[in-house]
Amino acid sequence: MGVHNSINRGKEITLTIDGKKCKSTFGKTILEVARENDIYIPTMCYLSKVKPIASCRMCVVNVEGVEGTILSCQEKATDGAVITTNNSELYTERQNIMKLYNVNHPLECGVCDQSGECDLQNKTMEFDVAEQPFTTKEPHRPIQNWGHVSYDAGLCIMCEKCVRVSTEITGDEALQLHFGGYSSTILNVKQEKNYASLGEAAAVCPVGALVDTHFKYRANAWELEKIPSSCPHCSVGCQMNYEVRHDKIYRMSNEAEFTSLCGAGRYGYDYANHNVSKDTKAFEDAVDAVKNAQSILFAPHISNEEALILQKIKEQTGAKLICGEARGYQKFMQAYASVTGKKLFGGTLKGISESKAVIVFGTRINDDAPVVKYHINMASKWHRARVAYMHPLEDAEMKNIVTQFIKYEPQSEEGVAALLVEMLLRNVDVSQNVKAFLDDLDIGNLSAESNVGEEELEALRKSMLKKEDFSLVIGADLYAHPRAEQIAKILALVEKYAGFNVVCVPPAGNAMGVSLICELDDKATGKTVGYNVEADVVLSALGNGDLDMPALNQQEGTITTVDKRVVPMHVAQPYGGYVLNDIANALGLYAEYTIDYTKTLPVEKGFKAVEFDALPDYFDSVGNEHRGYLLDVCHTEVEEMFEEVDEIDAFDGAVVYICNPKDQFSAFTNLCEPLKEEPFLLGSSQFATATKLSDADKVTFEIDGVTFKRVFKIDTSMKGTIALNPTYDMGLSAPLVSSYRFSKVKMMQDKKRGS
Amino acid sequence: MGLEQFKNRNVGTQNYTMVDAGHSPQGAMCQFKQVVKRTFKGELFVGLWVTMRSMIKALFANDMHTVKYPLEKLPISPRYRAIHDMLRLLESGHYRCIGCGLCEKICISNCIAMDTRYDENQRKEVSEYTINFGRCIFCGYCAEVCPELAIVHGPRYENASQQRAGFSLFEDMLTPIDKLNLQQEYDGFGAVSPNADENIKQTPLAY
Ligand code: SF4
Ligand code: SF4
Ligand code: SF4
Ligand code: SF4
Ligand code: FES
Numbered sequence: 001m002g003v004h005n006s007i008n009r010g011k012e013i014t015l016t017i018d019g020k021k022c023k024s025t026f027g028k029t030i031l032e033v034a035r036e037n038d039i040y041i042p043t044m045c046y047l048s049k050v051k052p053i054a055s056c057r058m059c060v061v062n063v064e065g066v067e068g069t070i071l072s073c074q075e076k077a078t079d080g081a082v083i084t085t086n087n088s089e090l091y092t093e094r095q096n097i098m099k100l101y102n103v104n105h106p107l108e109c110g111v112c113d114q115s116g117e118c119d120l121q122n123k124t125m126e127f128d129v130a131e132q133p134f135t136t137k138e139p140h141r142p143i144q145n146w147g148h149v150s151y152d153a154g155l156c157i158m159c160e161k162c163v164r165v166s167t168e169i170t171g172d173e174a175l176q177l178h179f180g181g182y183s184s185t186i187l188n189v190k191q192e193k194n195y196a197s198l199g200e201a202a203a204v205c206p207v208g209a210l211v212d213t214h215f216k217y218r219a220n221a222w223e224l225e226k227i228p229s230s231c232p233h234c235s236v237g238c239q240m241n242y243e244v245r246h247d248k249i250y251r252m253s254n255e256a257e258f259t260s261l262c263g264a265g266r267y268g269y270d271y272a273n274h275n276v277s278k279d280t281k282a283f284e285d286a287v288d289a290v291k292n293a294q295s296i297l298f299a300p301h302i303s304n305e306e307a308l309i310l311q312k313i314k315e316q317t318g319a320k321l322i323c324g325e326a327r328g329y330q331k332f333m334q335a336y337a338s339v340t341g342k343k344l345f346g347g348t349l350k351g352i353s354e355s356k357a358v359i360v361f362g363t364r365i366n367d368d369a370p371v372v373k374y375h376i377n378m379a380s381k382w383h384r385a386r387v388a389y390m391h392p393l394e395d396a397e398m399k400n401i402v403t404q405f406i407k408y409e410p411q412s413e414e415g416v417a418a419l420l421v422e423m424l425l426r427n428v429d430v431s432q433n434v435k436a437f438l439d440d441l442d443i444g445n446l447s448a449e450s451n452v453g454e455e456e457l458e459a460l461r462k463s464m465l466k467k468e469d470f471s472l473v474i475g476a477d478l479y480a481h482p483r484a485e486q487i488a489k490i491l492a493l494v495e496k497y498a499g500f501n502v503v504c505v506p507p508a509g510n511a512m513g514v515s516l517i518c519e520l521d522d523k524a525t526g527k528t529v530g531y532n533v534e535a536d537v538v539l540s541a542l543g544n545g546d547l548d549m550p551a552l553n554q555q556e557g558t559i560t561t562v563d564k565r566v567v568p569m570h571v572a573q574p575y576g577g578y579v580l581n582d583i584a585n586a587l588g589l590y591a592e593y594t595i596d597y598t599k600t601l602p603v604e605k606g607f608k609a610v611e612f613d614a615l616p617d618y619f620d621s622v623g624n625e626h627r628g629y630l631l632d633v634c635h636t637e638v639e640e641m642f643e644e645v646d647e648i649d650a651f652d653g654a655v656v657y658i659c660n661p662k663d664q665f666s667a668f669t670n671l672c673e674p675l676k677e678e679p680f681l682l683g684s685s686q687f688a689t690a691t692k693l694s695d696a697d698k699v700t701f702e703i704d705g706v707t708f709k710r711v712f713k714i715d716t717s718m719k720g721t722i723a724l725n726p727t728y729d730m731g732l733s734a735p736l737v738s739s740y741r742f743s744k745v746k747m748m749q750d751k752k753r754g755s
Numbered sequence: 756m757g758l759e760q761f762k763n764r765n766v767g768t769q770n771y772t773m774v775d776a777g778h779s780p781q782g783a784m785c786q787f788k789q790v791v792k793r794t795f796k797g798e799l800f801v802g803l804w805v806t807m808r809s810m811i812k813a814l815f816a817n818d819m820h821t822v823k824y825p826l827e828k829l830p831i832s833p834r835y836r837a838i839h840d841m842l843r844l845l846e847s848g849h850y851r852c853i854g855c856g857l858c859e860k861i862c863i864s865n866c867i868a869m870d871t872r873y874d875e876n877q878r879k880e881v882s883e884y885t886i887n888f889g890r891c892i893f894c895g896y897c898a899e900v901c902p903e904l905a906i907v908h909g910p911r912y913e914n915a916s917q918q919r920a921g922f923s924l925f926e927d928m929l930t931p932i933d934k935l936n937l938q939q940e941y942d943g944f945g946a947v948s949p950n951a952d953e954n955i956k957q958t959p960l961a962y
Binding site (some may be wrong): 111 | 853854855856857859860871872873877878879880902903921956
């Protein structure tokens, strides 16, 4: 893993800042060294998570022996430098900058959403600017509503943070600078898309220029209690704070200086199971049902503690535990571990962002895990990384960062994996077994069957020559593949022999935690109880089951993230009903609170015996993450046993691909007002021709026993004969859809609409 | 300032004057005598006459020294801090409150509750505003902190009501729109000083 850790590169240096001896390593800026050492240098445009912007000049310092002033945010610290961060000249210079920022700035702190946490407000006070001494003619700049965010050019200080976030981090590339002296503004060049990722730009805006439209004018910053937590929607588990007043969540914020949220995380907060009280009768019935259930079905949107409770119930009653998505991932990772010898993949998100080349395979990553895509985008923007996107379906939203799209036929992933590995390991020393396996591959045939041209892989190989730091991002298409285990073993070779930073993005919610904690079964039998899943008796946090359960923002617990970190969630919304732990207690287990289980999470799977209340949850002043703990690396036996690559039975013709849009993950995000969107079966006009559908036709089809009634919509940005079918609106049935994501379905077209 | 003057504990030459307080009676007999003497002196009737005279004047000459509350009330000082008033802008009649939330924040007894929203005219609208007068201590901080002179203390000090919620809603406190011409500027806590005009520095305008 060390190769990706560029932070520790460079030699030790010592410098003096304001008379204090500071030790650091070469490669850091003066500002970074100062912050490491708790020395304050004022900044206006500096944002730790992007490259230095250097537009404000507030961070000026004097360096002994250097004429004039130096911008500490972009100048690297050198050994032996003697630096002064403050004297009367620097103070005056900063004061003058603040005077300029205040030119024509409206005196509207009284109504401004940023008031109370506004950098301009703070620094204006700090540098004692009591008047607005200068003025200029104010152009008419009306407030613009861009959907999720609104922009008020009159308040904008042109610090550029939002633009940098939109390009370097989220990659939506919607925001641009428009220069024009005092009429400079920020432009949204993709307004029609209403990117929820612009919430990230609003989060870093130091003033009230860019704000959440949903939040605008509803509360003041100081009235909101910040409840730190972790986002439970997808497997990334981003850091976030619920901002709550009077038991109501007003908005989400995060440590925007260092980390990011996707659209669903930022705007998908209002999914609590409201107004629940204790229904004793329903509870007793539920306890009975659990006691007698032969199978317990559940969605992977639960905490680690709940997963452990389910596991303990299983141990007590002998019920089967069914969680389709997590089961696929569990088997995939077990097979993967049999090659690498480590229970989990070795890669990290940070590793992705530091890569010089990234291969994405088996996932529509921008929709499956937007924050993982952010990290690929960072690699692309910071290191001009090559990004190879291998998928049957091109993604228009990835176009700006993907350097090579490699298309393959659905269900040919095993062959594609073999081709990829053969290419990557061509000049690498491997074990006997592996060598035999690779030599046995019939490249020509695989290439023909999967439709991946040898020259395409050759081009990819060439583009990676003379580079280092590579990442491979693997996704949910592969976990539910009929040949998942074989694919896992093949791809594990990339981590083991090619030294890649491999990240196997878990398919949903806390699927990783569940797959580590529970002994899952494949098929449900007999009487069933469902936890957030359709079954004979349903426990549901969606408010429509036989017994109410708390949603994940109503309970304490931990989740396991793609970074293999166990992070805490806290209670943001009141809940008056029963929880899973009550059922477990009624069955004879005993724990006063659900979080009593935190310290008993299985140590042999990498968890630590730490109390919930002892879990840290913060970023330090230089952005190191102290949230929960990292899973320990657990070793298993290595056996490199490969089967022959199976006959590829690729699909052709019209195919449906299970995929939620990027701002929706589950029935929970679907409850959230700001994210509401109509579910469609989305396909290209080519798909329409192949299936004889036209725009707005209604179709019915079945996948995994779940009946979908969909309106078909033509998306002109799509190509090919694969259509996207979401599941987020399917409520309790959604978790049942867990087989291979591509399927050939029989579409029954409903009667044509009357003309 | 040094502490020297406090450390000098020599307060100088003193000039005390003794007050003639008379003699107090010595012994039980003397005390008894004093009581008898005071009881039968005409002073008692002098006092009774004063009362009688006032009563006659009040009853027949309509000359009275007390205020006939609640039929009559004394004018109170503009600085008096009673039930709050919410003022309006004189020109437009719009309420002055901009919903900044400073009064809510500063309120020492935490009795102001408010809610705001983004209205159709892109303004911050005050959608809820109440003061719980069961808790208000009439400290005047809210009036002082208000940047808009929107919340002030009015002269209404009679706080009895059939309902706890009486006169504590925004509409109850707001100047009735038809009485806008009668709206008084407040002189009390938090009001602008009489020479405010002299202190104002105009924000420079380029046009
Ligand atoms: S951006 Fe800051 S300084 Fe400007 S009005 Fe808003 S709170 Fe005040
Ligand atoms: S909108 Fe905000 S973040 Fe963007 S340039 Fe203006 S002040 Fe900076
Ligand atoms: S007078 Fe004092 S206690 Fe009463 S509402 Fe105002 S700030 Fe609160
Ligand atoms: S301080 Fe004044 S303007 Fe601000 S919310 Fe209170 S009454 Fe309204
Ligand atoms: S922080 Fe260095 S120029 Fe803005």
